[in-house]
Amino acid sequence: MNNGLVGKTALITGAGSGIGRATALLFAERGARVVVLDVNRESSEDVVDEIRQKGGTGLAVTADVGNEAAMKQAVADTISSFGTLDVLVNNAAVQIMGPLHEFTEAQFDQIISVNMKGVFFGCKYTLPVMMKQKAGVVLSVSSVLGLVGDPDLGIYGATKGAVIALTKSLAVAYGPYGIRVNCVCPGDVNTPLVKQFFDFQPDPEEAKAQVYRHYPLRRIAEPKEVATTLGFLASEDASFISGSHLFVDGGLSAEVY
């Protein structure tokens, strides 16, 4: 296994919490210099403190992924601090639940801004750096809901489906530059985002038990299990994997009944 990321620079969006946080800590542990980007300044600084306490190298960047100027600046700050940008992880997303006919235009715009424009801006400013380097890895965190339906998460699922489609097109367009592009499709992961989902249900504990029963492995994922998958895809061990969407869902999407 060559799962080391020694000497690599990784920019991870939404890295102040959940999957992004676990990924930032894992990448730093494996030797990467990690840019911890989040809209929440305090949480990204906490993650960088934790990275440094463990002997790693990190930089906290406060930015809204849906803001083009902020994302352009974040990439520029990464280069001026570390000289390269080898791995981008588009992880930041928001989830707004509810039936589509009750969705407001403002909610629609918010979810599109973070989950889709954020991925667009991350890629737009990172790819030219990687093209010059003739190497790089772009990873995005999609979801099983990019491929299957949930009654209360139609717009969220649509953004995740878009991320899968974009992954395939970018892999085709930028492969000739030595850039690999992949995404992961987690099922439920034990993060604040999922807690929000359970809290939204009339009986959160029963909802949790019901969800666990759907999984062949009879549990949901821990954030670190998605982080290790991203770590694999970022590493040389995945040197011929590009244009893939990889399920990290304990077999959930494999089952019909």
Ligand SMILES: NC(=O)c1ccc[n+]([C@@H]2O[C@H](COP(=O)([O-])OP(=O)(O)OC[C@H]3O[C@@H](n4cnc5c(N)ncnc54)[C@H](O)[C@@H]3O)[C@@H](O)[C@H]2O)c1
């Ligand atoms: N948790 C799950 O069950 C699950 C399942 C499938 C996919 N995902 C995906 O995994 C990714 C991470 O989810 P999570 O559960 O760790 O979420 P989370 O809510 O724990 O963390 C998301 C982070 O993104 C940050 N963020 C939100 N809006 C932002 C913005 N505009 N700019 C920059 N940062 C912003 C938040 O501050 C937060 O730190 C998301 O793409 C989500 O859609 C999660």
